[in-house]
Amino acid sequence: MKIAYVDIDCHHGDGVQWLFYNDPNVLTISYHQDGRYLFPGTGFINEIGEGEGKGYSINFPLVPETNNKTFIKLFRSTVPKILETYEPDILVTQLGVDTYFDDPLTQMGFSLSVYRDIAQTLKTCAREYCQNKWVAMGGGGYLMTVVPRAWSIFLAKMLEVELPNELPDSWIKEVKEQVPFEDTPYLLWDRGEKVEVQMLKNPEIAKKIIDYSNSLIKHSDEKYLPNLTKT
Numbered sequence: 001m002k003i004a005y006v007d008i009d010c011h012h013g014d015g016v017q018w019l020f021y022n023d024p025n026v027l028t029i030s031y032h033q034d035g036r037y038l039f040p041g042t043g044f045i046n047e048i049g050e051g052e053g054k055g056y057s058i059n060f061p062l063v064p065e066t067n068n069k070t071f072i073k074l075f076r077s078t079v080p081k082i083l084e085t086y087e088p089d090i091l092v093t094q095l096g097v098d099t100y101f102d103d104p105l106t107q108m109g110f111s112l113s114v115y116r117d118i119a120q121t122l123k124t125c126a127r128e129y130c131q132n133k134w135v136a137m138g139g140g141g142y143l144m145t146v147v148p149r150a151w152s153i154f155l156a157k158m159l160e161v162e163l164p165n166e167l168p169d170s171w172i173k174e175v176k177e178q179v180p181f182e183d184t185p186y187l188l189w190d191r192g193e194k195v196e197v198q199m200l201k202n203p204e205i206a207k208k209i210i211d212y213s214n215s216l217i218k219h220s221d222e223k224y225l226p227n228l229t230k231t
Contacts, residue, residue, distance in 0.1 A: 001025065004088035004130065006079060007032070008118060009096025009139040010106040012043030012059070016094075022051040027058070027086050027228070029079065031071075033099075033106055034061040045219060048227065055227030058082065060216050063209055064107035067195045068114040070213045071099075076121055078220045083129040085228045091130035093122060096139025097150035101195050102183075105142050109199075111192030115150045119157035134158065145175055145182045153189060165189055 004027045005020075007013035013030040020026035035041040049057040060074065083091070097115065099108040126134035136154060141147040149167075156163045165188050176184050199206040 001090070002086065002088045003027070003090055003092055004083055004086055005029065005092045005094070006122070007094040007096070007139070008099065009094055010098040010103070010108055011038060011096070011140060012040055012061075013094060014040050014042045017043075017047065017057050017059075020053065021049050021057060022053040024049075024052050024056050024229075026053075027056045027082075027088065029058045029060075029082060031060045031062065031075065033108055034063055036061075037064055038106060045216075045223075048224075055224075055229075058220075058224050060220075062108065063212055065109045065195075065198075065205065066209055066213065067101075067109040067199060068111055068117075068192050070210055071110065071114060072117045074213045074216055075118060077217045078224075079121065080125050080129070081225060082220070082228065083125050085225055086129075088130050090133040090135065091122070091126045092135045092137070094137050094139045095151065095154050096141060097147055098140035098142055100141065100143060100146050100150070101192065103142055103146070105140075109192070109195040111195060112146065112149055112153065112189035113191045115153045116157070116189060119154045123157050143182055144179045145185050149185065149188055163188060 002025050005016055007030040010033045012032040012035055017028045020028060030043055032043050035043050043059045043061050045059055047057055047059055048055055098106050099110040101109045126132055138151060167188055
């Protein structure tokens with residue numbers, strides 16, 4: 001059995017990577033904040049596996065403040081091609097949501113709407129390249145108002161349930177009472193306006209992030225894909 005493990009947690013998926021570092025039957029793919037800026041300090045593009053597993057560890061280290069639009073382009077341009085080439089029997093995902101722009105432990109720039117796009121891409125990939133088998137696990141996320149909304153988005157997509165972009169009044173009331181130190185949400189997903197405004201104010205930084213992300217796409221096409229064996 002061949003397993004593809006896709007990890008979108010903001011922290012590098014080091015444990016699973018090292019456990020299967022020499023195993024070609026488990027392909028690990030991690031999208032995470034660059035290890036130069038966040039624990040555990042690993043997950044660089046030269047970590048590609050060893051022995052029989054060489055080429056079956058894939059890493060996409062992201063620079064801080066990477067936003068929705070930039071990440072979705074990267075994700076859609078890489079993970080489907082990788083999974084199509086590898087042809088796994090099952091897709092396993094680690095769906096950490098600490099890439100949210102306001103997470104207290106990380107420095108990324110995602111809003112909740114990005115998880116809808118990620119979920120759709122994973123759903124399509126599971127159907128087309130992974131025998132329609134998808135096992136999803138939770139992961140990091142350190143805002144109590146964000147984690148349940150994000151995982152609801154993923155679960156709804158897995159179950160093919162359409163959810164309205166609104167929250168129950170009872171849940172909003174509970175949040176105000178139980179989590180008064182966090183901003184109270186009124187929508188299931190937000191669209192990242194705060195992050196987009198910040199990027200508009202810093203066009204040079206935004207360009208560097210876009211250029212770097214494009215370089216990761218190129219690296220995937222030229223280095224990662226040729227290392228995989230389609231059987």
